[in-house]
Amino acid sequence: MRQPNLTSNLIALATKVLATAFAGVALALAGNALIGLSAALAAQPPKNIIIMFADGAAPTQWDFGRYSSKVLRQQPFVTTDVVFKEGAVGLLITTPNDAYATDSAAAGSAMSTGFKVNIGALSVTPDGRSVPTVMEVAKAKGKRVGMVTTATVYDATPAAFSMHAKSRRDYQALVDQFLALEPDVLMGGGADYFLPEGIAGGKRKDGKDIIAAFRAKGYQIVRNTAELNAATGAKLLGLFADEDMDFELDRDPAAEPTTAEMATAALKALSKASPNGFVLLVENENIDTAGHANDAASLMRALWAFDDAVKVALDFQRRNPDTLVIVTGDHEAGGFSPTYALRDLSTLSSKNRFYTGDEHLRMLGRITMSLNSVNEKLGRKPSGEMLDELVARHFPGFRLDPDLRESILKQQPRERNFSYVTQNLLGRMVARQTGYYWGTSGHTTQPVLIGAIGPGAELFRGYQDNTDFGKHLHRLIQGN
Numbered sequence: 347m348r349q350p351n352l353t354s355n356l357i358a359l360a361t362k363v364l365a366t367a368f369a370g371v372a373l374a375l376a377g378n379a380l381i382g383l384s385a386a387l388a389a390q391p392p393k394n395i396i397i398m399f400a401d402g403a404a405p406t407q408w409d410f411g412r413y414s415s416k417v418l419r420q421q422p423f424v425t426t427d428v429v430f431k432e433g434a435v436g437l438l439i440t441t442p443n444d445a446y447a448t449d450s451a452a453a454g455s456a457m458s459t460g461f462k463v464n465i466g467a468l469s470v471t472p473d474g475r476s477v478p479t480v481m482e483v484a485k486a487k488g489k490r491v492g493m494v495t496t497a498t499v500y501d502a503t504p505a506a507f508s509m510h511a512k513s514r515r516d517y518q519a520l521v522d523q524f525l526a527l528e529p530d531v532l533m534g535g536g537a538d539y540f541l542p543e544g545i546a547g548g549k550r551k552d553g554k555d556i557i558a559a560f561r562a563k564g565y566q567i568v569r570n571t572a573e574l575n576a577a578t579g580a581k582l583l584g585l586f587a588d589e590d591m592d593f594e595l596d597r598d599p600a601a602e603p604t605t606a607e608m609a610t611a612a613l614k615a616l617s618k619a620s621p622n623g624f625v626l627l628v629e630n631e632n633i634d635t636a637g638h639a640n641d642a643a644s645l646m647r648a649l650w651a652f653d654d655a656v657k658v659a660l661d662f663q664r665r666n667p668d669t670l671v672i673v674t675g676d677h678e679a680g681g682f683s684p685t686y687a688l689r690d691l692s693t694l695s696s697k698n699r700f701y702t703g704d705e706h707l708r709m710l711g712r713i714t715m716s717l718n719s720v721n722e723k724l725g726r727k728p729s730g731e732m733l734d735e736l737v738a739r740h741f742p743g744f745r746l747d748p749d750l751r752e753s754i755l756k757q758q759p760r761e762r763n764f765s766y767v768t769q770n771l772l773g774r775m776v777a778r779q780t781g782y783y784w785g786t787s788g789h790t791t792q793p794v795l796i797g798a799i800g801p802g803a804e805l806f807r808g809y810q811d812n813t814d815f816g817k818h819l820h821r822l823i824q825g826n
């Protein structure tokens with residue numbers, strides 16, 4: 347599927363030269379080959395760039411997507427089976443400026459601007475400079491730009507890729523920045539900060555209707571799946587939920603489209619009248635949210651939904667070989683660790699041990715409600731009766747051990763790094779019977795995988811920093 351191009355030939359040549367020539371000669375020739383490599387990149391930058399962004403995904407998540415898709419869906423997982431196998435593959439260090447473990451704002455900012463920022467900041471450096479984002483650079487180059495997410499559209503990743511703020515939580519101001527930036531496509535949840543208080547779902551304090559303001563600027567507005575699939579406009583604002591869009595397990599398909607449906611509509615809109623090409627970011631946030639909740643069943647379905655959207659991007663790339671498709675994430679979430687474990691604490695004998703396998707995966711496949719939904723239904727003062735009923739109905743074959751049940755009813759976290767009490771404890775219930783354990787309810791420092799196919803893909807090969815990702819993107823968009 348990968349387009350044979352001059353760049354990969356040059357890399358192959360450089361490798362051959364290094365392997366066979368005498369050291370001194372090799373150094374000189376390798377230098378020449380590298381100069382040739384930048385010339386090749388300059389000669390053919392991609393016209394379009396599609397960034398497929400799985401928030402909270404690192405190698406363990408990708409491999410779980412591959413394994414579960416094969417066993418339960420009998421389908422290839424194209425992220426691993428096509429992009430990582432056939433494309434250029436690398437790893438990115440995720441560390442922010444002011445810590446070791448990152449948040450999505452700092453990680454997204456580094457990947458968007460090429461600069462390290464502090465946790466919580468959106469493309470503003472520690473010394474207060476607003477440094478150019480990927481989408482700003484693309485717009486300045488005459489490219490069309492689009493952002494799609496399952497989170498609120500003003501969430502950390504799409505915001506860091508396009509705008510600037512000292513705090514990611516300044517939602518109303520971020521929506522104002524979107525109106526000024528005018529991305530050609532903007533889709534996801536977060537209608538709340540587009541609408542004034544007083545209108546259903548609205549949270550704006552200034553009484554403004556920003557949806558109407560986008561309409562006045564020539565945008566087609568879509569609010570559900572049917573409207574999205576019928577959309578014909580070149581500029582689209584799609585808001586499908588007041589806050590985050592739902593997990594696959596809870597989603598109403600008529601109200602909220604899939605990530606693949608959003609990606610399809612975004613590509614259709616962006617391809618219109620785009621002589622200079624486009625840059626599109628497609629994010630699935632539910633992978634991260636499932637990690638925070640320690641919800642393996644929701645994670646699995648979020649990974650599949652994301653992968654279906656990667657398929658859409660790859661199909662587009664096949665028809666438009668001047669497109670670069672990148673698949674990556676920003677950091678790991680949850681310390682996800684499928685493993686082996688004791689069935690109970692009666693004996694340490696290896697006979698009492700199970701290795702997670704297909705039968706445990708099938709148990710995950712039978713779960714019918716996300717842990718966040720269970721938490722919402724139970725509320726702050728859970729009733730034992732309702733808890734037992736939800737577990738019996740939506741978690742067939744699972745038993746809630748008395749220690750976990752008691753901690754849920756008392757709303758006691760079991761450790762200081764597990765702050766989503768009900769979800770994390772139910773996640774532990776699932777882990778005890780399936781081996782899908784989690785180390786935390788936060789982010790971890792695991793480097794993220796990146797795979798790229800198309801012109802410029804070779805830049806992303808190898809072990810790099812997340813700021814390198816931003817630098818490469820700027821260079822490819824600038825065409826130098």
Ligand SMILES: [Zn+2]
Nearest residue numbers: 402450634679
């Ligand atoms: Zn997160």
